[in-house]
Amino acid sequence: MLISFDSVFKIYKMGDTAVHALDGITLEIEKGEFIAIVGPSGSGKSTLMNIIGCLDTPTEGTYTFEDKDISKLNDNQLALIRNRHIGFVFQSFNLLSKLTALENVELPLTYGGKKGLARRNRAMETLNSVGLGDRLHHRPTELSGGQQQRVAIARALSTDPPIILADEPTGNLDTRSGREIMEILKELHGNGKTIILITHDINIANQAERNVHIQDGKIVKDVKVVG
């Protein structure tokens, strides 16, 4: 199993009250799936994705990634998983504004130890694959929202990770750019990547193969999409 959650809780203590952002999630995701996690705002989707992406840790319960208990790994091992196994795509793009598109895409390669021309060529190759071969030296502010999100996807793909984690990737985009991003994700899925998509929009969720509905930190429905 690629990803496995066993009664995972994430509890935020705010003074006397405790917010159960995740309230006993048990979930399995297999290699090659295209899964959408759907739910209203505040239901715990981002919290779930951050834990899947090893950016955050559960308060209780176990998260097993490729048969490894994440809680047993140290900081460097977690960094390695984020670098090699997972590509993040955020709602707000999260590009570094001082770097060019190319440099942004080079970052994960740098942290992965790739050097010089090999790194540059690989970054150009991925930018080309999302159709931005002619925007290599633009800074994020010089690009449209859709283009920025494509740079972010190129960055997520640069180290060729098997999993893409996308948290509301179309949330800040107009319909047309959003559709383009969805097309890219589908194509990546077609190429064998595991895609985990987070959205509050059921129409977008329906483009995935499986929908996991969550509400108040609990899974309320887990269905295959037929269509």
Place this chain on the structure above:
Amino acid sequence: MDILQTVKIAFRGILDNKLRSFLTMLGIIIGVTSVIALVSIGQGATAKVTEQIQSLGSNLLTVNIMGRGANTTLRYDEAMEFANSPNISAVAPVITGNITVKHANKNSSVQVQGTNGDFLTVRNYQLSKGRFIAPTDVNMRQKVVVLGSQIAEDLFGLVDPVGQEIKMGGQTFKVIGILESTSSMMGSNEEEIYIPITVAERLLQTRGVRVMYIQASSQDTVTLATNEISSKLSRIFKDNPDSDFQSFRVFDQTQMLDTINQATGTLTMMLGGIAAISLLVGGIGIMNIMLVSVTERTREIGIRKALGARKRDVMSQFLIESLVISGIGGVIGIVTGFLLSRGIAQLMNMGVKTTYSVVAVAFGFSMLVGVFFGIYPANKASNLKPIEALRYE
């Protein structure tokens, strides 16, 4: 982690934010500038003094007489007895006093020195014009005077002073020569004037020789001559050999050099030390800005961690940035310090010497400051939790 890439990006960050970067560097720039400038001037002075002392020749002995009780000086004829020793080739006793010199309507208060013809050789002075005091001037009590270059200019302006007359203590003196100017830690000769020692005895109404410049016959007889002078003076002043008190002191050039080098060395160290403190203050400035920068860039750190940056990647990024800032500051400081010391030396007519070692030490120290004050902010950045950093607005 790719160091070259990080350095490149750090440079760009500095260029993107020129004013802030400059202000951050300012402390380091000022610190390094003052270290380089002060130490260069200090070492320049030392080098010049050393060179001058060496140019005096290594067989010069300087005798200072403090005396004992009422018996505080030596008579001229007593002093000249030293010249009889085979170990001594020349003796120039000096009688000193302050007096007012007049020429036309110009007045100047100066130190007048009575000495003999050997003075010029013993002190290794040159004349720019005319001649120095001759033995007959001393024997015949001729009222002749040799002027330092500055005093000559003050009194005579552009007129050639040789052959002219000046007045001292109501007596008329004929100017026979002008000294070529030399200046050293031992003093400049530009403001001095020299008359025959026999004339000085009467003019200053003293018979007291307090200083003698003595030339040993060769470098090998310096010690013999020193011992001879010491034992003779001990007898004259009745010094107790068991007591620490001495009524006179004999310096040879090596001792003199040692003393002066020690003094200027201490001075240079002190100046450098004070300047180094301003470097530390500069370091605190760097730390301050780096801490602000870590806070401002929390989200960036979160993104980098999400992309796979390890603690040490973030750590080295911030350390490199603080090193680049302190390094650039150091280089600018070295250049300005170099130029500043040249400017000051030019203005004040001083020696200046910037050694590779002071440049290396100043640069090394500024880098050290960069590391030292960069570590805390860098560590703070590297320890941020990825999710908290990402969520930071």
